[in-house]
Amino acid sequence: MTNKPIVVALDFDNKHAALNLVDKLDPDMCRLKVGKEMFTLFGPQLVKDIHSRGFDLFLDLKFHDIPNTVAKAVTAAAELGVWMTNVHASGGLAMMEAAKKALLPYGDNAPLLIAVTVLTSMSDEDLKLIGIDVPAEEHVKRLAALTHQAGLNGVVCSAREAQMLKSTFGDNFKLCTPGIRPEGSDAGDQHRVMTPKMALEAGSDYLVIGRPITKAADPLAALQAIHRTIA
Numbered sequence: 522m523t524n525k526p527i528v529v530a531l532d533f534d535n536k537h538a539a540l541n542l543v544d545k546l547d548p549d550m551c552r553l554k555v556g557k558e559m560f561t562l563f564g565p566q567l568v569k570d571i572h573s574r575g576f577d578l579f580l581d582l583k584f585h586d587i588p589n590t591v592a593k594a595v596t597a598a599a600e601l602g603v604w605m606t607n608v609h610a611s612g613g614l615a616m617m618e619a620a621k622k623a624l625l626p627y628g629d630n631a632p633l634l635i636a637v638t639v640l641t642s643m644s645d646e647d648l649k650l651i652g653i654d655v656p657a658e659e660h661v662k663r664l665a666a667l668t669h670q671a672g673l674n675g676v677v678c679s680a681r682e683a684q685m686l687k688s689t690f691g692d693n694f695k696l697c698t699p700g701i702r703p704e705g706s707d708a709g710d711q712h713r714v715m716t717p718k719m720a721l722e723a724g725s726d727y728l729v730i731g732r733p734i735t736k737a738a739d740p741l742a743a744l745q746a747i748h749r750t751i752a
């Protein structure tokens with residue numbers, strides 16, 4: 522199992538509330554993720570605030586644009602010193618190769634670069650509506666193959682695809698899985714979900730968990746309870 526698999530998704534519209542939660546957490550226990558909402562509201566200063574508290578940060582901005590633009594965006598992420606960042610695999614091979622190339626000057630200090638396959642909120646029916654007539658698992662495999670070919674470090678997928686992807690692409694290809702729901706918690710807008718324990722057993726390396734922790738009455742207790750289920 523990857524050391525420190527839990528990545529807490531900080532999806533807040535209030536910086537004070539977010540940092541209040543961060544101050545209750547322990548960098549030895551989890552990593553943190555900042556996404557579009559918080560980065561749009563609070564920008565690079567939030568990244569600095571989190572780094573100064575000793576946490577590894579996944580900057581989840583899911584870049585999807587022409588290769589030149591995405592290469593420059595991942596360079597900006599690398600300059601922030603983040604642990605991991607991501608692009609959309611559906612941006613294509615040339616886009617992902619340009620992103621990978623942009624990180625070469627950073628050597629061992631480059632962030633891990635992973636690509637989103639099929640969002641965990643999407644079902645087979647949602648895929649049909651955007652013209653993808655194959656089951657989610659098949660489309661995930663296709664986009665993961667493209668990501669692997671581009672030389673990225675891994676993919677974002679649902680834990681339901683983890684076993685298939687690990688057996689196809691091997692242990693070095695990292696699987697970051699949102700859509701994690703502890704037993705009995707509300708799925709919300711997520712469709713392809715799994716419990717933390719089952720996700721790790723299936724081969725997930727990183728479990729992205731937001732609302733089951735951040736919306737809990739006692740977020741630290743919720744995180745500790747999840748830890749106990751996977752210990």
Ligand SMILES: O=C(O)c1cc(=O)[nH]c(=O)n1[C@@H]1O[C@H](COP(=O)(O)O)[C@@H](O)[C@H]1O
Nearest residue numbers: 530556581639640641677699729730731732
């Ligand atoms: O890239 C992501 O992190 C991501 C990809 C994906 O397919 N699904 C997904 O839910 N996410 C993110 O993971 C987090 C999940 O949060 P919760 O549903 O609250 O646990 C959110 O911040 C999403 O933006």
